[in-house]
Amino acid sequence: MQFIYGARTLGFLEYVGRLWREHGDVFRVKLGPRTLLFAMHPDAVEHVNVSHRSNYDKLRSYDPVRKYLLGDGLVVSTGELWKRQRRLMAPFYTPKGVQAYAELMLRDGQRLIERWEGIAAKGAVVDISEEMTFVTASIILKAMFSTETIDSINEMKGAVETMISFASGQMTAVQLPTWVPTEKNRRYVAARTLVHRSIRTLIAQRRAMTESEWPDDLLSRLMKARDEESGQPMSESLLQDESITTFFAGHETTARTMTFALYALAANPTVAEKLRAELDRALGGRAVTVDDLRQLPYTLQVVKETLRMYPAAPFYIRDAVGADRIGGFDVEAGAGVMLSPYYTQRHPAFWENPSLFDPDRWTKDQESTRHPHAYHPFAGGPRICIGNNFSLLESHLLLALLAQRFVTKLRPGYVPQWEMQGTLHLGNGLPMTITAR
Ligand code: HEM
Numbered sequence: 001m002q003f004i005y006g007a008r009t010l011g012f013l014e015y016v017g018r019l020w021r022e023h024g025d026v027f028r029v030k031l032g033p034r035t036l037l038f039a040m041h042p043d044a045v046e047h048v049n050v051s052h053r054s055n056y057d058k059l060r061s062y063d064p065v066r067k068y069l070l071g072d073g074l075v076v077s078t079g080e081l082w083k084r085q086r087r088l089m090a091p092f093y094t095p096k097g098v099q100a101y102a103e104l105m106l107r108d109g110q111r112l113i114e115r116w117e118g119i120a121a122k123g124a125v126v127d128i129s130e131e132m133t134f135v136t137a138s139i140i141l142k143a144m145f146s147t148e149t150i151d152s153i154n155e156m157k158g159a160v161e162t163m164i165s166f167a168s169g170q171m172t173a174v175q176l177p178t179w180v181p182t183e184k185n186r187r188y189v190a191a192r193t194l195v196h197r198s199i200r201t202l203i204a205q206r207r208a209m210t211e212s213e214w215p216d217d218l219l220s221r222l223m224k225a226r227d228e229e230s231g232q233p234m235s236e237s238l239l240q241d242e243s244i245t246t247f248f249a250g251h252e253t254t255a256r257t258m259t260f261a262l263y264a265l266a267a268n269p270t271v272a273e274k275l276r277a278e279l280d281r282a283l284g285g286r287a288v289t290v291d292d293l294r295q296l297p298y299t300l301q302v303v304k305e306t307l308r309m310y311p312a313a314p315f316y317i318r319d320a321v322g323a324d325r326i327g328g329f330d331v332e333a334g335a336g337v338m339l340s341p342y343y344t345q346r347h348p349a350f351w352e353n354p355s356l357f358d359p360d361r362w363t364k365d366q367e368s369t370r371h372p373h374a375y376h377p378f379a380g381g382p383r384i385c386i387g388n389n390f391s392l393l394e395s396h397l398l399l400a401l402l403a404q405r406f407v408t409k410l411r412p413g414y415v416p417q418w419e420m421q422g423t424l425h426l427g428n429g430l431p432m433t434i435t436a437r
Contacts, residue, residue, distance in 0.1 A: 011419050011420065012419075012420045013314065013342070013418060013419060013420045013424075016029070016038065016315075016340070016343065017343065019038070020038070020040055020343055025039065025040045025041040025044070025327055025347075026038065026039050026040070026041070026044065026326060026327035026328065026329045028329070029338075034336055035335070036317070036335070036336040036337070036338045037326065037329060037331055037335055037336070037337050037338065038338045038340065039326050039327060039337060039338070039339060040340055040343045040344050040347060041327060041344070041347070042344055042347070042350060042371040042372075042373035042374040043327070043373070044326050044327055044339070045339055045344055045373040045376055045380060046372070046373040046380075047326055048318055048326070048337055048339060049339075049373070049376070049379065049380035049381035049383070049384075050373075050380065050381045052324060053381050053382065053383075054321070055320060055321050055322055055324055056318035056319070056320060056321070056337060057078055057318065057319055057321055058075075058076055058077075058078055058318065058319065058383075059078070059319035059321075059334075060319055060334070061317045061318075061319050061336050062075075062076045064167055064170040065167050067170075068163065068166055068167040068170055068188070069163050069164060069166075069167040069244065069248060070241060070244060070245050070248065071237065071238075071240070071241035071244070072237075072238055072241045073241040073242050073244060073245025073246075073248075074086060074089065074242060074245050074386065075245050075248070075249055076245075084227060084228075085238075085242070086382075086386065087228070088225045088227070088234075089222075089225075089242075089386060090386065092218060092221055093386050093387055093388075093389055093390055094389065095389045095393075097389075098389045098390045098393050099290065099393070100216070101139070101143045101390065101393070101394075102290040102393060102397065103290075104139060104142050104143060105139055105393065105394050105397050105398070106288070106289070106290070106397060106401070108135055108138050108139050108142070109135070109397060109398050109401040109402070110287075110401070111135075112131065112135050112398075112401075112402070113401060113402070113405055113406075116131075116402075116405070116406055116434050116436075117436060119434050120406065120434045120435055120436045121436075123433065124433075125411065125431050125432065125433055126431070126432060126434065127429045127430060127431055128259050128262050128263075128408065128430040128431075128432050129255070129256075129259045129426060129429055129430050130429075132254075132255040132256075132258040132259045132262075133157075133251070133252065133255040134153075134157070135255075135258075135398070136250075136251040136252070136254045136255040136258070136394070137153060137156075137157040137247075137251045137255075138150075138153050139251070139394060140246065140247055140250040140251040141153050141156060141157075141247065142217070143217060143218055143250075143390075144217055144218040144219055144243060144246055144247065145202055145217060145218075145219050145243075146215040146217045152198075155194070155198075156194075156195065156198060156247070157251075158191075159190075159191040159192075159194045159195045160191070160195055160244065160247050160248060162187055162188060162191035163188060163191050163192055163195065163244075164248060164252075164422065166184065166187075166188040166191075168421075168422045169184070195244060196240060199239070199240045199243050199244070200236065200240065202219060203219070203223070203236060203239055203240075206219070206220065206223060211224065218243075218246060219239070219243060222234060222239055222242055222243070223239065246387075249385075249387060250387050250390065250391075252312070252423055253312040253313060253391065253423060254312075254391045254394055254395060256310075256312040256423055256424060256425065257303065257306055257307060257310075257312050257391070257395055258395055258398055258399065259426070259430055260306050260309075260310035260312075260424075260426075261302055261303060261306040261395070261399055262402070262408050262430070262432065263310075263410070263416060263426070263430055264302070264305070264306055264309070264310070264357045265302070265403065265408070266408055266409055266410045266432065267357070267410065268357050271302065271357060271358075271359060272403070272407075274298060274359075275298055275299060275302055275359075275399075275403055276403060276404070276437075278296060278297075278298045278299060279296065279299065279400060279403060279404040280404075282295040282296055283400075283404060287401075288397065288400045288401055288404065290393075290397070292400070293393075293396055293397070293400070296396070296400055298359060299396060299399055299400050299403070300362075300392070300396050301359035301360070301361075301362035301363075302359045302399060303392065303395045303396060303399060304359070304362045305357060305358060305359040305361060305362060307377035308345045308351075308361070308375060308377070309345070309346070309355075309357055310418075310424055311341040311342055311345060311377040311424060312377070312423045312424055313341065313377070313379075313423060313424070314340060314341060314342035314343075314420060314423075314424045315338055315339065315340045315341075315342065315420070316338075316339055316341075316379055317336050317337065317338050317339075318336070318337050318339070319334065319335070319336055319337075320332065320333055320334060320335045320336075320337060321333065339376070339379075341375075341376050341377045341379075342424070344373075344374060344375075344376060345374065345375055345376075345377070347374065350370065350371050350374040351374070378391075404437070405436065405437060406434050406435060406436060406437060407434075407435045407437060408432045408433070408434055408435075409432060409433050409435065410432060411431050411432070411433070414428075414431070415428075416428070416430075
């Protein structure tokens, strides 16, 4: 989407940045048929996510995603259903719970290293964004379904991506109903049929086995889970919605974070040197294991700083249930309130030299003195991203594996084009050369 600002046409990200500089921390923007209130100050983030959270829910703003992509999955469910599902799934995603997936993350990382050794030997240029999307899709599909074959990974990835792009199209413009046989509708319906059929087949295959033979993946855990009060298992359609939700929420965001981390390292050679020095000191050339992560704090600081400057979800929205006030502005019942990790995390009153990529901001001392809501790449309050530990573990491991073995360089003259396309995105991709260290 393009926006007119004075005499210029701007993308959404830049447009909102201009409005913030001009109007301050809270302002209204007319977007299509709706007027949204943007709130950039950390106090407003706290207000919406924590102290006044019962007034901010996921209502009409999420209808297209609900209808075309996620059904009743955790990202969009509300009320008692959300509470029950969140309680049920929380144990899978605790720092301890996600350790169960470290080995498969390392195995897929190792496969990527082998692939990159071939690319480095040829001196070829690769699009890092595609490389990262494949590896994170493969990890989440294995974590969910124990899917092993590359064809089934690519098939599922392609189909869910078609559904995502269709659902985003429905959010920005009025479209024809899906039964009208346009090319776009046909592609969407075919992709949805494939995804739903694949998940139902997987469920049926498990039901045909005894429970003790089920692989230990997220689908088995969802199928074994019982509601605390009724003792009932999840319905088949809810299993399907939660599976699509996990795939949707659980790979592209981490792929983007890894892509942006490799961009930031190439653009900041001093940081890259410090990172490699840590990896060489802690590992001495041997392959990283999950137990090594404690000895690699700077590697995690690079991930956290990447999520500050380039949060994969630069905006998220809540719908006001009743009237309220935020930062001196009236909020009407039903109004959309947009929060922005991208801009709050660059707020000059809370971040010194905010445009500098500086992982040293993430020492314990610095973290403890900061406003607790100045950083919200995973949202906050009870609806904080359930996958944050999964994603931090995955990024920590992948970055350690890749930076230990390779130097990735930008093409001379490359200028990143930051855009909003559902998630934060590099409009011109990230072509890089890979050199083995
Ligand atoms: C760097 C990676 C990630 C980022 C930046 C991220 C960011 C976010 C954000 C901002 C939200 C709140 C969205 C909203 O309220 O509108 C969210 C929710 C969610 N995320 Fe993530 N996420 C990441 C990785 C993951 C992973 C790996 C998973 C699953 C394995 C996941 C699963 C979810 C789910 C299920 C929710 C909904 C939680 C709820 O409402 O209870 N995310 N994420």
